[in-house]
Amino acid sequence: MNTKQGRLGWLFTSPYLIYAVVFFLIPLVWSLFLSMTDWNLISPTFSFVGITNYTEAFQSPGVKAAFFVTFKFLAVFIPLVVASSVIVALIVKGLPKYKGIFLIGFFLPYLASGVVSSLIVKGLLSYNSPINEFLRNSLGLDIDWLGTPFAALFVVAVIIAWKFTGYYALILTSGFESINKEIYEAAMIDGVSAWQRFWKITFPLLYPALYTVLILSIGVTFGIFTEVYQLTGGGPNFATNTWQMEIFTRAFSNLQAGYASAIAIIASVVTFISIFIIRKIIELWGKRNGWD
Incomplete structure (x- = not known):
């Protein structure tokens, strides 16, 4: 009986195992x-160079920029998307009815093509766009949105935050709904203000949903490509040069597939270690609030 159950288990898990082998294990090797x-x-032949690609990658300005740019995106994108997701979830939570319809409306940007949204934003931020003409004529501001390092990074972060806010708001809304209402009633009887209720009750009890949102958003940060490729190409001066952009440039623009593979391996290691450390920090915060 155990043998039959084991075979049945392997049968049901075989689609995922086959998928993992074909699309993960084989490409990794x-x-x-x-x-x-x-x-x-392109060439049908190639030479074995050992760890030369790795040593060159560690000295490359593009790779160094990709490392620091990723953490810059992390510092801008994570607070932006978490704050906007919490605000949207609170708005939906306070609605008397039709919550599902509003959540679907906020979720729709997640389904939008990154290429299309990037092209629209590129048009809106062009030199002769109505927005820039208004800023120049009315406020005297001449901003090169995609040609200034921080402005370009901020624009990309805002686009991605806009795309993922609705998706993360769905997760946070379910977290809000799971909090026992009696806790709020007891706090109100004790005279606790709304601000204190949010930071002392809601925020700590929202930890499981926040944990999920934070881990997902961190993963997104290490995989940014489409918006950067369409808007800045990694510029100006490597200011938005992410890991994915550097790998793409080396592999398909410079035709250095071996070198790009070395960068991809380095990026994978950096991503794994970074997410592991950040996850441990988040879990420490959860333990301080009673979550094991």
């Missing part, structure tokens, strides 16, 4: 092999 070659993506 192939990427590790390519990272030690000088393959140019």
Whole structure:
């Protein structure tokens, strides 16, 4: 009986296992092999270069920029998307009815194409756009949105935050709904203000939903590509050059597939370690509020 159950279990898990082997394990092994070659993506032959690609990558300005730019995006995007998601969830929570319809409306940007939204924003922020003409003529501000390092990074962060706010608000809304209403009633009887109720009751009890949102948003930060590719191409002066942008440029623009594979391996290690450390910090905050 145990043998039959074991075979049945393997049968049901086989689609995922096959998927993991074909789309994860095999590409990972192939990427590790390519990272030690000088393959140019076109030539049928290539040479084995050992760890040369890795040593060059550690000295590359583009790779160094990708490392720091990712954490800059982290510092801008995470507070922005978490704050906007909490605000949207609070707005929906306070609605007397039709909450589902409003949540769907906020969720729709998540389904929008990153290419389309980036092109629209590029048009809105162009030099002759109505927005820039208004800023120049009325306020005397001449802002090069995509040509200034921080402005370009901020614009990309805002677009991605706009896209994911509705999705994360769904998660936070379910977190709000799971909080026992009797706790609020007891706090109101004790004279606790609304501000104190939010920071002392709601925020700590929202930890499971916040934990999920934070981990998901951190993962998004390490995979930014479409918006950067469409708007800035990694510029100006590497100010928005993410890991994915650097890998794409090296592999498909410079035809350095082996070198790009080495960067991809380095990016994977940095991503894993960073998420692991940040996750532990978040879990420490959860334990301080009674979550094990």
